[in-house]
Amino acid sequence: MRIVVCIKQVPDPEGPRDAYFINTANATVEPRGIPPVLSLFDENALEAALRIRDQIPQGSVSVLSIGKRIPNAVMLKALAAGADSLVKVEDESLDASGLDSYITAQVLAAALSKLGFDLIVVGRQAADWNDGQVGIGIARLLDLPSVTLVRSVHLSGHDMEIERVLPQGYEIVRTALPALIMVGGEAGELRYPSMIQRREAKNKPITTWNLIDIGLTTLPAKRVIRQRLFAPELKDRACRMVDGASLAEAGRNLAERLHSDRVV
């Protein structure tokens, strides 16, 4: 069974606000002084894939990423955590200013067709643009059943029983492979690689393709136009600090302050 996880690197979403420099010329964001990391839900997606492979001894997990240039440094984390191979599609035209979800899904679908798969796993949304629609797009382009908000997967032969998040609980759904699943935080944190795994990651196979290699000569037109970017208004509140001779007294003082200010 061949599992492919679509992943991308993003500027660390927990960086300070002024680390996200806005390039007004092409409506993109240039990170300043914060490291690139794997997009958070892509880590969950990889963990979900690894947990499925744990159920089947002869399964393989590949990670696939597209972009203008994809440095190996961040991708090695995926290989160290347990992915068997990395496939990169690099092309000058795969720049954030030229992509929307529609084009991204087209490129990933073309790469996935060439790569071959039984199951595709993607994160529910990327930590940069938060679009949350590429997965469903890939499934649509490849005519696959797709399940979103997946918490866990149990394989039984060629079927999958999938636990999926609902507003007030969970449901279990069944679908057949090949299929695509979209995964969020519920799927669990990515496992921590050992020192040996980290070393071995550097020897795992990395394939690099360009658009021609995956049979795309032109990219389709965008369906969404990003007109401009701006920095959000900072709505810092004037925090009134409450203290006391001891923390216990600070707790009492806080209660009294909230009461006298009619908050409670």
Next chain:
Amino acid sequence: MSMHDAKPCILVAVELQSGDLHPLALEALQAGSQVAQGINGRMSAAVMGNGTGMAVKRLQGFGLEHVYVVDDPLLDGYQSEHYSAALTAICQSAAPVYILMPNTLTGVDLAPRLAWELDAGLVTDCVAVQNAEDGPVFVKPVYSGNVMAVYRAATCPFLVTLRPRAFAPMQPQNAKTTTIVPVTCTFNPNPRVAQVQHLDAEVQGIRLETAERIVAGGRGMGGSEGFGQLRALADVLGAAIGASRPPCDLGWVAPTAQVGQTGEIVAPGLYIAVGISGSTQHLAGMSGAKTIVAINADPQASIFRVADYGVVGKYEEVIPTFTETLKDMLTEEA
């Protein structure tokens, strides 16, 4: 066709909750009315479910042109394939220019499916609609809320999902009556993804989404035991229990307690953040609270920048007297 019918249609897909209108439907109607105003269009609603009568009735009085309805036993509870088939059928009937829906867990699944079905563009999780000369633009937070992006449509129709609590609920108006349009839809009898079982989560105490007061814990709680102290405080205040992402991922509390960009987005009267450092993705979920109280051991924690009241210190030493004093004051009043 009269001139009146020629006005462009803005379709708002509303969700049901226990057979009635989902509260966020009114926020989506508010956003829809802003779009309608900008392009001199008329707003209609799409209702899908099994037993839609109460919701359809409540949608009277919002000045809607049409309420399109697909009512079918197969729509008893959200099911991706059936709901996207129903909404596609409605769109064929309504020929909307813009389609709006709340960015709920249902919207997160349904909107992209519909977009791909209609070959339409989609902007998710928008917090504002602005009317420009060449049509409406949609504003959404990106890069975990550190940057705002302004989008406009490159397709017709065009889809937009709306972040909960970003728009005020629309108030009913004494407008003319709405025409109800039943729409027929052919469903696939063998959906590719079939439901096997439905499990309701056990929610202890007050639900987050409607709570007037929320007591939330973060990584600083150190474990599930810490949440016991928070529950005692929540009981005194009649508050719901919330959490930032780490306690949910680490299993200290139920994942349904998560407040944040990808969890519940709340706007209570009082939000007490304990041991929460204040990551941007968490702030996105609670900064709409009227009063924010932060208790954190780290004086540099960014939560203090958005808080109205703060105590710097270990929560284990602050919470017991805080809870006890509140309890005494509130019992005295009762």
